Amino acid sequence: MVTMTIDILTLFPDAVSAMMSQSIIGRAQENEIVKINCRQIRDYTENRQKQVDDYPYGGGMGMVMQVQPLYDCWKSVCDEAGERVHTIYMSPQGKTFTQSDAIRLKNDYERLILVCGHYEGIDERFIELCVDEEISIGDFVLTGGEIAAMAVADAVCRLVPGVLADQSCFREESHYSGLLEYPQYSRPELFMGKRVPPVLLSGHHANIKKWRRKESLRRTLTRRPDMLEKAVLESSDLKLLEEIKSEMK
Numbered sequence: 001m002v003t004m005t006i007d008i009l010t011l012f013p014d015a016v017s018a019m020m021s022q023s024i025i026g027r028a029q030e031n032e033i034v035k036i037n038c039r040q041i042r043d044y045t046e047n048r049q050k051q052v053d054d055y056p057y058g059g060g061m062g063m064v065m066q067v068q069p070l071y072d073c074w075k076s077v078c079d080e081a082g083e084r085v086h087t088i089y090m091s092p093q094g095k096t097f098t099q100s101d102a103i104r105l106k107n108d109y110e111r112l113i114l115v116c117g118h119y120e121g122i123d124e125r126f127i128e129l130c131v132d133e134e135i136s137i138g139d140f141v142l143t144g145g146e147i148a149a150m151a152v153a154d155a156v157c158r159l160v161p162g163v164l165a166d167q168s169c170f171r172e173e174s175h176y177s178g179l180l181e182y183p184q185y186s187r188p189e190l191f192m193g194k195r196v197p198p199v200l201l202s203g204h205h206a207n208i209k210k211w212r213r214k215e216s217l218r219r220t221l222t223r224r225p226d227m228l229e230k231a232v233l234e235s236s237d238l239k240l241l242e243e244i245k246s247e248m249k
Helices: 013-020 023-030 067-081 099-108 124-130 146-157 205-223 235-248
Strands: 004-010 034-040 086-096 111-116 133-136
Touching (some): 004 013, 004 067, 004 146, 013 034, 013 146, 023 034, 034 067, 067 111, 067 124, 086 099, 086 146, 099 146, 111 146, 133 146
Parallel strands (some): 004 034, 004 111, 086 133
């Protein structure tokens, strides 16, 4: 049974579909756990030349995506769903996307629309009429919203039960718990003079758990100290942090 549906409104549905049908998300779609529909905005234009952009009023460089095809494409998804679908415009002006947003979107909605802009942007009237929130994946500008939309779709879908083999696959990952993830190792045990930490070969689960937590705290402290200010830490974590700081002197 499909528990999350995401409709991506784009000018390049084949490219997006090809990417989202691979690997873990592709298998999740095959198993009907999630569904990702790529909608061609150009199919909804009333222009015989399939034009979806025009010069901006007031002048300026570039072209602007027109409101009519965007609106009609969006409305067709809402009509199919039988209700207004929570709509996100992928925009460099939006709130920066975080893991907490991925969790929120997975928990709060069963269906999402992700809108991919192009050119110099989209007609503001579509945003006013149809968009519920704007999301950015960072302080930089892309040529289109497809990469951002795929990133958001992937981050949300992988949280849906059944997509990953076990919930621990993402619960211990970077950002999920407010900390960066500990280092990971696999075979061989020795590579170019570098060994796997002995504790990971000990079979002592309590020691392994403590080592991983400490390394998670160490990485967060050295790479993203800003995250520690917001993380919920236990007394044992504070003790480990003191050990780490002492070791760093």
